[in-house]
Amino acid sequence: MKKVTMAALAATALMAATQAQAQASATEPACELHVFPTLEGQAMTTGWLSGFGAVGAIAEAAANKDRNISEAEYLKEALGPQFQVAALQTIDLVAELNLPPSRIVYETPIADRGITTKAKTRLTSSTAPCYAELIVTQNFYQKRAIYGRSLNNRFIFKDFRTGRSETKLVKGRGGNGLEFFPPQTTDETEAAETDLRNAFTKNFLEFAANLD
Amino acid sequence: MRILAAIVLACSLVPPAALAADPPRALAAADREAAGGRDVRVTLAQREIETSFDVGRVAANFGGGLLDSLIIASMDNKRQVLSNSAWQRAEAAALPLREALQGFDVDALALATTRSALAQATWFSPREVTASNDGSPAALRAFIASSPADHLAFVSYRYDLSPDFTQIRVYADLSLARKPGRNREIAPFYEQHLASIVQLSERSYEHRDNVARWSANDGALARTALARAFAQLEQLIPYALGLSHADVNALADKKREKVFAAGLYGPLVRRGQQRPDDVLIWADGLVYVQSLP
Numbered sequence: 001m002k003k004v005t006m007a008a009l010a011a012t013a014l015m016a017a018t019q020a021q022a023q024a025s026a027t028e029p030a031c032e033l034h035v036f037p038t039l040e041g042q043a044m045t046t047g048w049l050s051g052f053g054a055v056g057a058i059a060e061a062a063a064n065k066d067r068n069i070s071e072a073e074y075l076k077e078a079l080g081p082q083f084q085v086a087a088l089q090t091i092d093l094v095a096e097l098n099l100p101p102s103r104i105v106y107e108t109p110i111a112d113r114g115i116t117t118k119a120k121t122r123l124t125s126s127t128a129p130c131y132a133e134l135i136v137t138q139n140f141y142q143k144r145a146i147y148g149r150s151l152n153n154r155f156i157f158k159d160f161r162t163g164r165s166e167t168k169l170v171k172g173r174g175g176n177g178l179e180f181f182p183p184q185t186t187d188e189t190e191a192a193e194t195d196l197r198n199a200f201t202k203n204f205l206e207f208a209a210n211l212d
Numbered sequence: 213m214r215i216l217a218a219i220v221l222a223c224s225l226v227p228p229a230a231l232a233a234d235p236p237r238a239l240a241a242a243d244r245e246a247a248g249g250r251d252v253r254v255t256l257a258q259r260e261i262e263t264s265f266d267v268g269r270v271a272a273n274f275g276g277g278l279l280d281s282l283i284i285a286s287m288d289n290k291r292q293v294l295s296n297s298a299w300q301r302a303e304a305a306a307l308p309l310r311e312a313l314q315g316f317d318v319d320a321l322a323l324a325t326t327r328s329a330l331a332q333a334t335w336f337s338p339r340e341v342t343a344s345n346d347g348s349p350a351a352l353r354a355f356i357a358s359s360p361a362d363h364l365a366f367v368s369y370r371y372d373l374s375p376d377f378t379q380i381r382v383y384a385d386l387s388l389a390r391k392p393g394r395n396r397e398i399a400p401f402y403e404q405h406l407a408s409i410v411q412l413s414e415r416s417y418e419h420r421d422n423v424a425r426w427s428a429n430d431g432a433l434a435r436t437a438l439a440r441a442f443a444q445l446e447q448l449i450p451y452a453l454g455l456s457h458a459d460v461n462a463l464a465d466k467k468r469e470k471v472f473a474a475g476l477y478g479p480l481v482r483r484g485q486q487r488p489d490d491v492l493i494w495a496d497g498l499v500y501v502q503s504l505p
Contacts (some may be wrong), residue, residue, distance in 0.1 A: 037417075039375075042271040069293050072270065082417040108378055108415055108475075111266040115477040123472040140271065164471075206469055 031102035031130035031161075033094060035086040036116065036123065038136040039109045041076030044142040066203065071182055075141050078193050079151075079200060081109050084136055085199040088121070096208040097157065099132055116156065120166040131190070133158040139200075141181070151177040151199040155207045172210050174203025199206065235387070235403040237497075238457040242436045243388070243401055246363035249339030250388070252330065253355050256322045257347030259311045262372035263302035263382070267294045283437070304375060305419040310425075312431030318438060319343060322369045325442045329449035330365075336453065356398060362391050367449070371438065377422035378415040379474055380434060382408045382441040384449065404452045405497030408444040409474045410437035413504050433504060444500045452498055463494040473501040493498070 018054035085106050107124065110116050115123070116135050120185045123133060138154035152175040158167050176199040272290045323343045330338045339361050344351060347368065356364065366389075371382040384407075387400040412433070416422050426434040455463070462468075468479035471493055478495035485492065490502045 003238050038268075039266060040268040042269055044271040072290070072294060073297060080417065085417070091401055108417075110475055111268065111375060112475060112477070113269070115472065115475075117471070119472060119477050121470055121472070123477075125471075142298075165344075176319075 008109050029101040030104045030128065031100050032126055032128045033097065033099060033102040033133070034104060034105045034107050034124050034126065034131070034133045035085070035088065035093070036133065036135040037081035038116075038139055039076070039081065039111055040137075040139045041072055041079060041141075042139065043075050043141045046072065046145065049094045071141060074182055075139065075196075078212065079139055079196050083193075083197060084139075084200060087201045091205070093134070093202060094119075096205060097132065097134065101132065102130070102132070110135075117169070117171075120145035120158075120169065122158075122160060122165075129163065131160040133160075137171075141178070149181065150175055151178055151181070151196060153200060153202065153203040155204060155205075157207075157211060170211060172207040174206030176202045176206075228362075231447065232355070235400045235458070237404055238400075238455050238460045239388070239402050239453065240457075244335045245375075246337045246361075248361055248363070249337040250358040250365045251355075251361040252326065252341040252365045252367065253352075254323055254326045254341060254343040254348045255345075255366070256319055256343070256370070257345055257368075257447075258370065259345070260333050261306065261313060262370065262373050263299070263306045265295065265298035265302045266375040267291060267376065270294060282444050285406050302373075302375075302377075302419070305423055307374070308427045309423050309431065309434055312427040313434055316435055316438070317433065318371065319345065321438065321442045322367075324447045326367050326449070329446045332446075332450035333343040333453045337363075352398075356391060359391065364389050364391055366400075373426075374475065376415075376417075377419045377426075378443060379409050379411045380426070381410075381474075382436040382438065384444060384445050386449065386452065404455075406445060406452055407447045407495075407497065407499040408441040409499065410441050411499045411501065411503045413472060417500065437504060440504075445500070448492075448498055448500060463498075468494075473499070476501075 006108040041101045093104060094100075105124075105126075110123065116137050122131065125136075133156075135156040135158070136153060137156055138152065140152040141149070141150045142152065150172060154171065155171045157169070157170040157172075157195075160167050178195050178199055180188055181192040236385060271291075272288060323341065327338075327341050330336050330341070344353075344355070354450060366387045368385045368387075369382065370385075371380065373379070383405070386402070386404045386406070388402040389400040390396050392398050397473060412422060412425055414425065426437070463479060463481055465479060468483075471480045473491045473493055476493060476495040477498055478499070480494040481492040481494055482500065483491050487502060487505075490500070492498060492500050
Protein backbone atom coordinates (compact mmCIF):
# COMPACT_ATOMS: atom_id res chain seq x y z
CA MET A 1 0.00 0.00 0.00
CA LYS A 2 1.32 3.44 -0.84
CA LYS A 3 2.58 5.70 1.94
CA VAL A 4 0.01 8.41 1.26
CA THR A 5 -2.85 5.93 1.33
CA MET A 6 -1.67 4.42 4.61
CA ALA A 7 -1.31 7.85 6.18
CA ALA A 8 -4.69 8.97 4.91
CA LEU A 9 -6.29 5.80 6.28
CA ALA A 10 -4.78 6.38 9.69
CA ALA A 11 -5.61 10.07 9.75
CA THR A 12 -9.17 9.17 8.83
CA ALA A 13 -9.19 6.60 11.64
CA LEU A 14 -8.43 9.25 14.25
CA MET A 15 -10.94 11.65 12.76
CA ALA A 16 -13.62 8.98 12.68
CA ALA A 17 -12.73 7.98 16.23
CA THR A 18 -13.16 11.45 17.64
CA GLN A 19 -16.51 11.81 15.91
CA ALA A 20 -17.59 8.34 16.94
CA GLN A 21 -16.86 9.08 20.59
CA ALA A 22 -19.52 11.75 20.49
CA GLN A 23 -22.12 9.69 18.67
CA ALA A 24 -21.66 5.97 19.14
CA SER A 25 -24.16 4.03 17.12
CA ALA A 26 -26.48 1.54 18.78
CA THR A 27 -25.26 -1.22 16.49
CA GLU A 28 -21.63 -0.87 17.58
CA PRO A 29 -20.13 -3.26 20.12
CA ALA A 30 -20.53 -2.20 23.74
CA CYS A 31 -16.83 -2.77 24.39
CA GLU A 32 -14.16 -0.22 23.57
CA LEU A 33 -10.44 -0.57 22.85
CA HIS A 34 -8.61 2.75 22.93
CA VAL A 35 -5.24 2.73 21.18
CA PHE A 36 -2.56 5.33 21.84
CA PRO A 37 0.29 5.37 19.32
CA THR A 38 3.62 6.93 20.31
CA LEU A 39 5.44 9.99 19.04
CA GLU A 40 8.77 8.45 19.88
CA GLY A 41 11.45 7.48 17.43
CA GLN A 42 14.82 6.64 18.87
CA ALA A 43 17.78 5.41 16.87
CA MET A 44 21.12 4.08 18.01
CA THR A 45 23.96 2.73 15.92
CA THR A 46 26.97 1.20 17.59
CA GLY A 47 29.92 -0.52 15.93
CA TRP A 48 32.91 -2.60 16.86
CA LEU A 49 34.70 0.32 18.52
CA SER A 50 32.25 0.31 21.43
CA GLY A 51 34.00 -2.83 22.69
CA PHE A 52 37.33 -1.03 23.09
CA GLY A 53 36.95 0.76 26.41
CA ALA A 54 36.48 4.46 27.02
CA VAL A 55 38.40 5.67 23.95
CA GLY A 56 36.47 3.28 21.70
CA ALA A 57 33.14 4.37 23.17
CA ILE A 58 33.97 8.06 22.62
CA ALA A 59 35.19 7.43 19.06
CA GLU A 60 32.05 5.39 18.41
CA ALA A 61 29.73 8.11 19.70
CA ALA A 62 31.51 10.74 17.57
CA ALA A 63 31.49 8.57 14.44
CA ASN A 64 27.76 7.76 14.62
CA LYS A 65 26.41 11.08 15.91
CA ASP A 66 25.02 12.38 12.61
CA ARG A 67 23.75 8.98 11.59
CA ASN A 68 21.83 8.58 14.84
CA ILE A 69 20.21 11.98 14.33
CA SER A 70 19.16 11.37 10.72
CA GLU A 71 17.89 7.89 11.50
CA ALA A 72 15.88 9.10 14.48
CA GLU A 73 14.32 11.77 12.23
CA TYR A 74 13.60 9.20 9.56
CA LEU A 75 12.13 6.75 12.05
CA LYS A 76 9.82 9.38 13.52
CA GLU A 77 8.54 10.12 10.03
CA ALA A 78 8.37 6.54 8.77
CA LEU A 79 6.80 5.10 11.90
CA GLY A 80 4.86 8.09 13.20
CA PRO A 81 1.40 7.68 14.76
CA GLN A 82 -0.40 7.42 11.42
CA PHE A 83 1.82 4.54 10.31
CA GLN A 84 1.54 2.71 13.63
CA VAL A 85 -2.23 2.92 13.29
CA ALA A 86 -2.08 1.77 9.68
CA ALA A 87 0.10 -1.17 10.73
CA LEU A 88 -2.28 -2.13 13.55
CA GLN A 89 -5.21 -1.91 11.15
CA THR A 90 -3.71 -4.77 9.12
CA ILE A 91 -4.31 -7.26 11.95
CA ASP A 92 -7.27 -8.25 14.10
CA LEU A 93 -6.27 -6.21 17.10
CA VAL A 94 -9.29 -7.17 19.19
CA ALA A 95 -8.76 -10.89 18.63
CA GLU A 96 -5.03 -10.67 19.34
CA LEU A 97 -5.79 -9.04 22.68
CA ASN A 98 -8.46 -11.66 23.47
CA LEU A 99 -11.15 -9.03 23.83
CA PRO A 100 -14.83 -9.42 23.04
CA PRO A 101 -16.03 -7.58 19.92
CA SER A 102 -14.92 -4.02 20.51
CA ARG A 103 -15.05 -0.66 18.87
CA ILE A 104 -11.46 0.50 18.28
CA VAL A 105 -10.80 4.16 18.99
CA TYR A 106 -7.45 5.58 17.88
CA GLU A 107 -6.42 8.34 20.25
CA THR A 108 -4.00 11.25 20.11
CA PRO A 109 -0.51 10.20 21.28
CA ILE A 110 0.48 11.15 24.82
CA ALA A 111 3.98 12.59 25.01
CA ASP A 112 4.47 12.37 28.77
CA ARG A 113 5.88 8.96 29.69
CA GLY A 114 5.10 9.70 33.31
CA ILE A 115 1.46 9.34 32.28
CA THR A 116 1.63 6.50 29.77
CA THR A 117 3.83 4.26 31.92
CA LYS A 118 2.37 5.05 35.35
CA ALA A 119 -1.27 6.18 35.25
CA LYS A 120 -3.51 3.34 36.38
CA THR A 121 -6.77 5.08 35.57
CA ARG A 122 -8.43 5.55 32.18
CA LEU A 123 -6.81 7.99 29.79
CA THR A 124 -10.08 8.98 28.12
CA SER A 125 -13.41 10.28 29.37
CA SER A 126 -15.20 7.10 28.28
CA THR A 127 -17.27 5.45 31.00
CA ALA A 128 -17.96 2.23 29.06
CA PRO A 129 -17.88 -0.70 31.52
CA CYS A 130 -16.18 -2.94 28.94
CA TYR A 131 -13.11 -0.86 28.23
CA ALA A 132 -9.41 -1.47 27.52
CA GLU A 133 -6.40 0.58 26.48
CA LEU A 134 -3.38 -0.30 24.36
CA ILE A 135 -0.48 2.14 24.58
CA VAL A 136 2.66 2.12 22.45
CA THR A 137 5.47 3.51 24.60
CA GLN A 138 8.65 2.92 22.62
CA ASN A 139 9.85 2.95 19.04
CA PHE A 140 13.53 2.11 19.05
CA TYR A 141 15.74 1.30 16.07
CA GLN A 142 19.12 -0.24 16.86
CA LYS A 143 22.06 -1.25 14.73
CA ARG A 144 24.70 -3.25 16.51
CA ALA A 145 27.92 -4.71 15.19
CA ILE A 146 27.09 -8.29 16.08
CA TYR A 147 23.29 -8.46 16.06
CA GLY A 148 22.55 -6.21 13.09
CA ARG A 149 19.50 -3.98 12.67
CA SER A 150 16.32 -4.31 14.68
CA LEU A 151 13.18 -2.47 15.75
CA ASN A 152 12.10 -2.71 19.37
CA ASN A 153 8.74 -1.59 20.67
CA ARG A 154 7.24 -1.49 24.10
CA PHE A 155 3.52 -1.72 24.77
CA ILE A 156 1.17 -1.42 27.72
CA PHE A 157 -2.23 -3.05 27.96
CA LYS A 158 -4.79 -1.88 30.51
CA ASP A 159 -7.95 -3.91 30.98
CA PHE A 160 -10.76 -2.21 32.89
CA ARG A 161 -13.32 -5.00 32.50
CA THR A 162 -13.03 -5.75 36.21
CA GLY A 163 -15.15 -2.68 36.88
CA ARG A 164 -12.49 -0.96 38.95
CA SER A 165 -11.43 2.61 38.22
CA GLU A 166 -7.75 1.61 38.46
CA THR A 167 -6.13 -1.35 36.79
CA LYS A 168 -2.68 -2.87 36.50
CA LEU A 169 -0.43 -1.95 33.63
CA VAL A 170 0.60 -5.05 31.70
CA LYS A 171 3.91 -4.05 30.15
CA GLY A 172 5.82 -5.94 27.50
CA ARG A 173 7.93 -5.62 24.42
CA GLY A 174 8.67 -7.07 21.04
CA GLY A 175 11.82 -6.95 18.95
CA ASN A 176 12.39 -8.04 15.38
CA GLY A 177 15.16 -7.74 12.84
CA LEU A 178 15.11 -5.34 9.90
CA GLU A 179 16.40 -6.10 6.45
CA PHE A 180 15.81 -2.96 4.38
CA PHE A 181 15.53 -0.13 6.92
CA PRO A 182 17.11 2.41 6.78
CA PRO A 183 17.04 2.77 2.98
CA GLN A 184 20.37 3.32 1.28
CA THR A 185 18.81 4.98 -1.80
CA THR A 186 15.45 6.59 -2.52
CA ASP A 187 14.53 3.53 -4.60
CA GLU A 188 14.57 1.49 -1.42
CA THR A 189 12.31 3.81 0.54
CA GLU A 190 9.10 1.86 0.04
CA ALA A 191 10.73 -1.49 0.86
CA ALA A 192 12.33 0.04 3.96
CA GLU A 193 9.07 1.47 5.23
CA THR A 194 7.23 -1.79 4.61
CA ASP A 195 10.03 -3.58 6.47
CA LEU A 196 9.66 -1.19 9.39
CA ARG A 197 5.90 -1.54 9.60
CA ASN A 198 6.09 -5.33 9.33
CA ALA A 199 8.57 -5.39 12.20
CA PHE A 200 6.27 -3.14 14.23
CA THR A 201 3.31 -5.45 13.61
CA LYS A 202 5.37 -8.51 14.55
CA ASN A 203 6.53 -6.77 17.70
CA PHE A 204 2.95 -6.14 18.71
CA LEU A 205 2.01 -9.76 17.99
CA GLU A 206 4.92 -10.91 20.20
CA PHE A 207 3.66 -8.68 22.98
CA ALA A 208 0.05 -9.85 22.56
CA ALA A 209 1.08 -13.50 22.53
CA ASN A 210 2.63 -13.08 25.97
CA LEU A 211 -0.47 -11.57 27.55
CA ASP A 212 -2.27 -13.84 30.01
CA MET B 213 25.70 3.30 38.91
CA ARG B 214 28.45 5.58 37.64
CA ILE B 215 25.94 7.70 35.80
CA LEU B 216 23.92 7.91 39.00
CA ALA B 217 27.05 9.00 40.86
CA ALA B 218 27.65 11.72 38.25
CA ILE B 219 24.08 12.97 38.67
CA VAL B 220 24.43 13.03 42.47
CA LEU B 221 27.72 14.93 42.11
CA ALA B 222 26.15 17.43 39.71
CA CYS B 223 23.21 17.98 42.08
CA SER B 224 25.55 18.62 44.99
CA LEU B 225 27.16 21.44 42.98
CA VAL B 226 23.87 23.29 42.44
CA PRO B 227 24.06 26.59 44.38
CA PRO B 228 21.61 26.85 47.30
CA ALA B 229 20.00 29.94 45.72
CA ALA B 230 18.83 27.78 42.81
CA LEU B 231 16.99 25.57 45.24
CA ALA B 232 15.09 28.48 46.84
CA ALA B 233 11.37 27.83 47.22
CA ASP B 234 8.88 29.37 44.80
CA PRO B 235 6.49 31.98 46.19
CA PRO B 236 3.31 30.53 47.76
CA ARG B 237 0.43 29.49 45.49
CA ALA B 238 -2.16 30.91 47.88
CA LEU B 239 -2.67 34.30 49.45
CA ALA B 240 -2.64 34.88 53.18
CA ALA B 241 -5.58 37.05 54.33
CA ALA B 242 -3.22 39.88 55.27
CA ASP B 243 -1.68 39.90 51.78
CA ARG B 244 -5.03 40.63 50.17
CA GLU B 245 -5.06 44.11 51.61
CA ALA B 246 -3.65 46.74 49.28
CA ALA B 247 -3.92 50.22 50.74
CA GLY B 248 -4.08 52.68 47.86
CA GLY B 249 -4.87 49.93 45.34
CA ARG B 250 -2.75 47.77 43.04
CA ASP B 251 -1.26 48.72 39.73
CA VAL B 252 -1.70 45.84 37.33
CA ARG B 253 0.66 45.03 34.49
CA VAL B 254 -0.72 42.80 31.72
CA THR B 255 1.95 41.33 29.46
CA LEU B 256 1.47 39.45 26.21
CA ALA B 257 4.97 39.27 24.76
CA GLN B 258 4.11 37.74 21.40
CA ARG B 259 2.59 39.01 18.19
CA GLU B 260 1.33 35.70 16.81
CA ILE B 261 0.44 32.24 18.01
CA GLU B 262 3.48 30.25 19.12
CA THR B 263 4.21 26.64 18.26
CA SER B 264 5.52 23.89 20.50
CA PHE B 265 7.11 20.52 19.86
CA ASP B 266 8.10 17.42 21.74
CA VAL B 267 11.00 15.30 20.53
CA GLY B 268 10.46 12.66 23.20
CA ARG B 269 13.32 10.58 24.46
CA VAL B 270 16.59 10.68 22.58
CA ALA B 271 18.74 7.56 22.68
CA ALA B 272 22.13 8.13 24.31
CA ASN B 273 25.10 5.88 23.83
CA PHE B 274 26.99 6.22 27.09
CA GLY B 275 30.22 4.35 27.57
CA GLY B 276 30.83 2.01 30.44
CA GLY B 277 32.68 4.49 32.67
CA LEU B 278 32.06 7.81 34.34
CA LEU B 279 34.68 9.76 32.38
CA ASP B 280 33.69 8.53 28.91
CA SER B 281 29.99 8.96 29.79
CA LEU B 282 30.62 12.60 30.72
CA ILE B 283 32.68 13.21 27.56
CA ILE B 284 30.08 11.59 25.32
CA ALA B 285 27.28 13.53 27.03
CA SER B 286 29.19 16.82 26.55
CA MET B 287 29.53 16.31 22.79
CA ASP B 288 26.05 14.89 22.32
CA ASN B 289 23.85 17.52 20.64
CA LYS B 290 21.27 15.11 19.22
CA ARG B 291 18.44 16.57 21.28
CA GLN B 292 19.30 20.09 20.16
CA VAL B 293 19.48 19.13 16.48
CA LEU B 294 16.23 17.18 16.66
CA SER B 295 14.58 20.06 18.52
CA ASN B 296 15.69 22.61 15.91
CA SER B 297 14.34 20.44 13.16
CA ALA B 298 11.01 19.85 14.96
CA TRP B 299 10.69 23.56 15.66
CA GLN B 300 11.29 24.47 12.00
CA ARG B 301 8.68 21.98 10.84
CA ALA B 302 6.16 23.26 13.39
CA GLU B 303 6.77 26.89 12.38
CA ALA B 304 6.27 26.06 8.71
CA ALA B 305 3.08 24.10 9.41
CA ALA B 306 1.60 26.94 11.51
CA LEU B 307 1.91 29.61 8.79
CA PRO B 308 -1.67 29.29 7.43
CA LEU B 309 -3.08 29.66 10.93
CA ARG B 310 -0.99 32.73 11.61
CA GLU B 311 -2.27 34.28 8.40
CA ALA B 312 -5.86 33.41 9.33
CA LEU B 313 -5.46 35.05 12.73
CA GLN B 314 -4.16 38.32 11.26
CA GLY B 315 -6.22 41.15 12.68
CA PHE B 316 -7.56 39.14 15.60
CA ASP B 317 -6.82 41.36 18.58
CA VAL B 318 -5.52 39.02 21.27
CA ASP B 319 -4.01 41.98 23.15
CA ALA B 320 -7.46 43.48 23.62
CA LEU B 321 -8.84 40.11 24.66
CA ALA B 322 -6.11 39.72 27.30
CA LEU B 323 -6.68 43.20 28.67
CA ALA B 324 -10.46 42.83 28.79
CA THR B 325 -10.14 39.40 30.41
CA THR B 326 -7.86 40.76 33.11
CA ARG B 327 -10.08 43.75 33.86
CA SER B 328 -13.19 41.64 34.09
CA ALA B 329 -11.50 38.88 36.13
CA LEU B 330 -10.00 41.26 38.70
CA ALA B 331 -13.27 43.11 39.08
CA GLN B 332 -14.77 39.86 40.38
CA ALA B 333 -12.27 39.75 43.27
CA THR B 334 -13.77 42.58 45.27
CA TRP B 335 -10.79 42.85 47.65
CA PHE B 336 -8.24 43.13 44.83
CA SER B 337 -8.53 46.93 44.41
CA PRO B 338 -7.05 47.27 40.94
CA ARG B 339 -5.89 50.85 40.44
CA GLU B 340 -4.62 51.06 36.91
CA VAL B 341 -4.49 48.14 34.48
CA THR B 342 -1.95 48.64 31.70
CA ALA B 343 -0.96 46.31 28.87
CA SER B 344 2.39 45.75 27.23
CA ASN B 345 3.94 43.51 24.59
CA ASP B 346 7.36 43.93 26.13
CA GLY B 347 8.16 41.21 28.66
CA SER B 348 11.82 42.12 29.07
CA PRO B 349 13.36 42.77 32.50
CA ALA B 350 14.08 46.36 31.46
CA ALA B 351 10.40 46.99 30.65
CA LEU B 352 9.41 45.41 33.94
CA ARG B 353 11.82 47.64 35.85
CA ALA B 354 10.50 50.70 34.02
CA PHE B 355 6.93 49.79 34.97
CA ILE B 356 7.86 49.30 38.62
CA ALA B 357 9.79 52.56 38.73
CA SER B 358 6.96 54.55 37.15
CA SER B 359 4.17 53.11 39.29
CA PRO B 360 3.14 55.28 42.24
CA ALA B 361 1.37 52.32 43.91
CA ASP B 362 2.92 50.34 46.75
CA HIS B 363 1.19 47.15 45.60
CA LEU B 364 1.73 45.60 42.18
CA ALA B 365 0.14 42.75 40.27
CA PHE B 366 1.39 41.02 37.15
CA VAL B 367 -0.59 38.93 34.71
CA SER B 368 1.53 37.44 31.92
CA TYR B 369 -0.27 35.67 29.09
CA ARG B 370 1.05 33.31 26.45
CA TYR B 371 -0.78 31.29 23.83
CA ASP B 372 0.34 28.49 21.60
CA LEU B 373 -0.48 25.34 19.68
CA SER B 374 0.12 22.01 21.38
CA PRO B 375 2.87 19.85 19.82
CA ASP B 376 0.29 17.86 17.82
CA PHE B 377 -1.59 21.05 16.85
CA THR B 378 -4.87 19.66 18.18
CA GLN B 379 -5.10 22.23 20.99
CA ILE B 380 -4.88 25.98 21.39
CA ARG B 381 -3.58 26.74 24.86
CA VAL B 382 -3.66 30.04 26.70
CA TYR B 383 -1.52 30.42 29.82
CA ALA B 384 -1.79 33.09 32.49
CA ASP B 385 0.86 33.53 35.16
CA LEU B 386 -0.25 35.66 38.10
CA SER B 387 2.01 37.24 40.67
CA LEU B 388 1.61 39.84 43.37
CA ALA B 389 4.36 41.88 44.99
CA ARG B 390 5.06 44.98 46.99
CA LYS B 391 6.97 47.72 45.27
CA PRO B 392 10.65 47.16 46.04
CA GLY B 393 12.96 49.83 47.36
CA ARG B 394 15.40 51.60 45.07
CA ASN B 395 17.95 49.21 43.47
CA ARG B 396 16.16 46.18 44.87
CA GLU B 397 14.76 43.29 42.87
CA ILE B 398 11.04 42.66 43.01
CA ALA B 399 10.13 39.65 45.18
CA PRO B 400 6.61 38.27 44.57
CA PHE B 401 4.82 36.97 47.65
CA TYR B 402 2.26 35.09 45.52
CA GLU B 403 2.34 33.21 42.23
CA GLN B 404 -0.17 31.10 40.41
CA HIS B 405 -0.11 29.43 37.00
CA LEU B 406 -3.27 28.91 35.00
CA ALA B 407 -3.92 27.27 31.66
CA SER B 408 -7.03 27.21 29.53
CA ILE B 409 -6.99 24.64 26.73
CA VAL B 410 -9.40 24.24 23.84
CA GLN B 411 -9.21 21.05 21.76
CA LEU B 412 -10.40 20.36 18.24
CA SER B 413 -13.31 17.93 18.22
CA GLU B 414 -12.01 16.32 15.01
CA ARG B 415 -8.31 15.63 15.32
CA SER B 416 -5.76 14.31 12.88
CA TYR B 417 -2.27 12.88 13.33
CA GLU B 418 -1.18 15.25 10.56
CA HIS B 419 -0.21 18.73 11.75
CA ARG B 420 -1.24 20.29 8.47
CA ASP B 421 -4.74 18.78 8.65
CA ASN B 422 -5.22 20.24 12.12
CA VAL B 423 -3.93 23.62 11.00
CA ALA B 424 -6.36 23.48 8.07
CA ARG B 425 -9.24 22.95 10.51
CA TRP B 426 -8.18 25.79 12.80
CA SER B 427 -7.61 28.09 9.80
CA ALA B 428 -10.74 27.39 7.72
CA ASN B 429 -13.20 30.28 7.24
CA ASP B 430 -10.70 32.94 8.17
CA GLY B 431 -9.60 31.09 11.28
CA ALA B 432 -13.12 30.71 12.67
CA LEU B 433 -12.31 27.77 14.96
CA ALA B 434 -9.07 29.32 16.18
CA ARG B 435 -10.80 32.61 16.96
CA THR B 436 -13.57 30.76 18.79
CA ALA B 437 -10.99 28.74 20.71
CA LEU B 438 -9.07 31.82 21.79
CA ALA B 439 -12.25 33.61 22.84
CA ARG B 440 -13.37 30.56 24.84
CA ALA B 441 -9.97 30.07 26.41
CA PHE B 442 -9.81 33.68 27.59
CA ALA B 443 -13.45 33.55 28.75
CA GLN B 444 -12.52 30.60 30.95
CA LEU B 445 -9.48 32.44 32.33
CA GLU B 446 -11.83 35.25 33.28
CA GLN B 447 -13.43 32.75 35.67
CA LEU B 448 -10.22 31.00 36.71
CA ILE B 449 -8.30 34.12 37.76
CA PRO B 450 -10.68 35.17 40.56
CA TYR B 451 -11.11 31.51 41.55
CA ALA B 452 -7.33 31.09 41.85
CA LEU B 453 -6.92 34.35 43.75
CA GLY B 454 -9.56 33.22 46.22
CA LEU B 455 -7.86 29.91 47.08
CA SER B 456 -6.48 29.52 50.58
CA HIS B 457 -3.44 27.40 51.48
CA ALA B 458 -5.80 24.67 52.65
CA ASP B 459 -7.67 24.82 49.31
CA VAL B 460 -4.44 24.48 47.32
CA ASN B 461 -3.28 21.56 49.45
CA ALA B 462 -6.64 19.86 48.97
CA LEU B 463 -6.57 20.39 45.19
CA ALA B 464 -3.03 19.05 44.86
CA ASP B 465 -3.67 16.12 47.18
CA LYS B 466 -2.29 12.92 45.63
CA LYS B 467 -5.19 10.93 47.04
CA ARG B 468 -7.68 12.97 45.05
CA GLU B 469 -9.24 11.31 41.97
CA LYS B 470 -6.92 11.84 39.02
CA VAL B 471 -7.96 12.36 35.44
CA PHE B 472 -6.25 12.69 32.09
CA ALA B 473 -7.03 15.63 29.85
CA ALA B 474 -5.23 17.32 26.95
CA GLY B 475 -1.98 15.44 27.59
CA LEU B 476 -1.99 16.24 31.32
CA TYR B 477 -2.75 14.03 34.28
CA GLY B 478 -3.71 15.48 37.60
CA PRO B 479 -6.17 15.65 40.48
CA LEU B 480 -9.71 16.46 39.37
CA VAL B 481 -11.06 19.78 40.59
CA ARG B 482 -14.42 19.57 38.84
CA ARG B 483 -16.11 18.34 35.70
CA GLY B 484 -18.63 19.69 33.27
CA GLN B 485 -18.87 23.25 34.44
CA GLN B 486 -20.17 24.48 31.09
CA ARG B 487 -20.28 21.36 28.91
CA PRO B 488 -20.29 17.69 29.96
CA ASP B 489 -16.73 16.99 28.75
CA ASP B 490 -15.16 20.11 30.29
CA VAL B 491 -12.74 19.37 33.07
CA LEU B 492 -10.73 21.43 35.54
CA ILE B 493 -7.64 19.70 36.91
CA TRP B 494 -4.67 20.61 39.04
CA ALA B 495 -1.40 20.12 37.16
CA ASP B 496 1.07 22.40 38.94
CA GLY B 497 -1.68 25.01 38.75
CA LEU B 498 -5.25 25.11 37.50
CA VAL B 499 -5.84 23.77 34.00
CA TYR B 500 -9.23 24.01 32.30
CA VAL B 501 -9.75 21.74 29.28
CA GLN B 502 -12.66 21.97 26.89
CA SER B 503 -13.38 20.62 23.41
CA LEU B 504 -14.99 22.50 20.57
CA PRO B 505 -18.40 21.09 19.67
